[in-house]
Amino acid sequence: MNLKIIAFLFITLLGAPYIEEVQAQKESVCVKCHSQLGGKFAEPVKLWNESIHKEMGNNCDGCHGGDTTDPARAMIKESGFLGKPKITEIPNFCGKCHVGVKENYLKSAHGIIAAKTGAPNCTTCHNSHDVKKASLELINEKNCTRCHTYEKPQKIKQALSGSETEIARLAAQIKNAKGSSIDTRRLEEKLFAARNAIHQATHVLSVEKINAIKATTGKELAEVDASLKEINKEIAKRKRIAIGVMIFCFAAAGVILLYRKTFLKPESWFKV
Ligand code: HEC
Ligand code: HEC
Numbered sequence: 001m002n003l004k005i006i007a008f009l010f011i012t013l014l015g016a017p018y019i020e021e022v023q024a025q026k027e028s029v030c031v032k033c034h035s036q037l038g039g040k041f042a043e044p045v046k047l048w049n050e051s052i053h054k055e056m057g058n059n060c061d062g063c064h065g066g067d068t069t070d071p072a073r074a075m076i077k078e079s080g081f082l083g084k085p086k087i088t089e090i091p092n093f094c095g096k097c098h099v100g101v102k103e104n105y106l107k108s109a110h111g112i113i114a115a116k117t118g119a120p121n122c123t124t125c126h127n128s129h130d131v132k133k134a135s136l137e138l139i140n141e142k143n144c145t146r147c148h149t150y151e152k153p154q155k156i157k158q159a160l161s162g163s164e165t166e167i168a169r170l171a172a173q174i175k176n177a178k179g180s181s182i183d184t185r186r187l188e189e190k191l192f193a194a195r196n197a198i199h200q201a202t203h204v205l206s207v208e209k210i211n212a213i214k215a216t217t218g219k220e221l222a223e224v225d226a227s228l229k230e231i232n233k234e235i236a237k238r239k240r241i242a243i244g245v246m247i248f249c250f251a252a253a254g255v256i257l258l259y260r261k262t263f264l265k266p267e268s269w270f271k272v
């Protein structure tokens with residue numbers, strides 16, 4: 001039997017139950033117990049299952065603390081359990097991981113007013129459990145006119161949208177270059193840093209400050225763009241060489257065929 005087939009059978013017959021067991025062990029006691037509770041205590045599990053946090057491994061304890069392995073110790077103070085945050089605690093609750101965002105937010109009109117009233121806080125815009133990947137789509141009339149007019153939000157969105165389009169364009173080109181097996185790590189890192197700075201700028205809520213951040217990231221983006229132009233030239237050159245090699249091979253094959261037909265046919269040996 002083929003070695004690959006043996007390995008495959010070994011993994012499916014013996015490995016699968018083992019893998020399942022490991023995955024079951026990995027499911028936290030928080031998720032297990034809360035799924036069974038029903039109502040508002042089970043709702044967080046359902047919502048979190050659809051979130052970017054679940055996808056990226058930020059589990060219940062990342063936000064709430066506690067012991068995910070032992071039901072008896074799960075929700076006690078000694079395990080670092082924080083419980084449900086008060087509304088004014090939310091910026092620090094989320095900000096222990098999203099440090100840069102928190103700093104910008106706390107200095108903004110939103111952060112200053114929320115220190116007293118509790119809103120708008122992180123969950124006003126991102127929710128608590130079904131947190132999704134963030135984009136400028138979040139700035140829309142429905143979300144932003146609950147407390148004031150759309151005039152200022154729209155200006156913020158306009159200030160940011162040019163960079164957002166440019167970042168998306170460069171990201172697509174990097175992906176393309178990667179497909180042609182070119183090392184794009186350095187460019188990816190640069191783009192990622194610029195993207196972060198721009199995204200974090202959203203929480204500043206000031207068009208002037210956004211423009212100042214854009215002045216720096218604009219330079220970085222232009223450098224990425226220039227490198228990509230060089231890479232694209234290189235890809236085009238490689239394509240031309242590949243086509244050249246292909247044409248050469250076809251021509252060579254044609255010559256060999258002709259050679260065999262003319263000189264190597266057995267009957268041609270005896271013809272006078
Ligand atoms: C054995 C069942 C069980 C386990 C395990 C469990 N919980 Fe709970 N949890 C409950 C019940 C029941 C409540 C509601 C009553 C209460 O607050 O004690 C609750 C309430 C909560 C609340 C709301 C508290 C509040 O102040 O309103 C949070 C937050 C929470 N759990 C998070 C967690 C996290 C995080 C874990 C894992 C580290 C976890 N739970 C593990 C049963 C459980
Ligand atoms: C990204 C941070 C974050 C994660 C991850 C998270 N929570 Fe929460 N949770 C919150 C916040 C903020 C609140 C308080 C505001 C609210 O009730 O929506 C909260 C509230 C709760 C409550 C109280 C609900 C109520 O109506 O009283 C429970 C129960 C709870 N979470 C359980 C969980 C469980 C179980 C998990 C894992 C599946 C989890 N949370 C994961 C942020 C989080």
Ligand code: HEC
Binds near residue numbers: 096131133
């Ligand atoms: C224990 C750390 C931790 C805590 C606490 C936490 N997050 Fe996250 N969050 C992450 C990680 C990890 C990611 C995925 C990586 C990334 O995109 O930054 C993420 C991603 C996000 C994203 C998507 C970012 C993107 O790239 O579009 C948003 C929005 C977000 N979190 C909001 C919140 C909010 C709101 C809270 C509080 C209710 C919170 N987070 C609490 C770790 C955390």
Ligand code: HEC
Binds near residue numbers: 091138203
């Ligand atoms: C008024 C609404 C609003 C509030 C309040 C808010 N955010 Fe955001 N957040 C946004 C928008 C809009 C974006 C998308 C920005 C973009 O795409 O340029 C975003 C982006 C993010 C990102 C992604 C950043 C990245 O690098 O991709 C994270 C993480 C995040 N927010 C966390 C938080 C946290 C934590 C808080 C509270 C301290 C918070 N947000 C408060 C609207 C808000």
Ligand code: HEC
Binds near residue numbers: 147
């Ligand atoms: C829970 C209420 C609430 C929501 C929702 C809300 N805001 Fe605000 N916002 C305020 C308050 C309060 C102020 C300060 C007073 C004012 O300017 O009206 C403010 C001010 C602002 C300012 C002016 C900042 C300055 O320094 O002049 C901008 C820009 C802004 N918000 C953007 C947004 C965006 C974008 C959204 C939607 C993603 C949003 N807001 C959603 C309450 C809210």
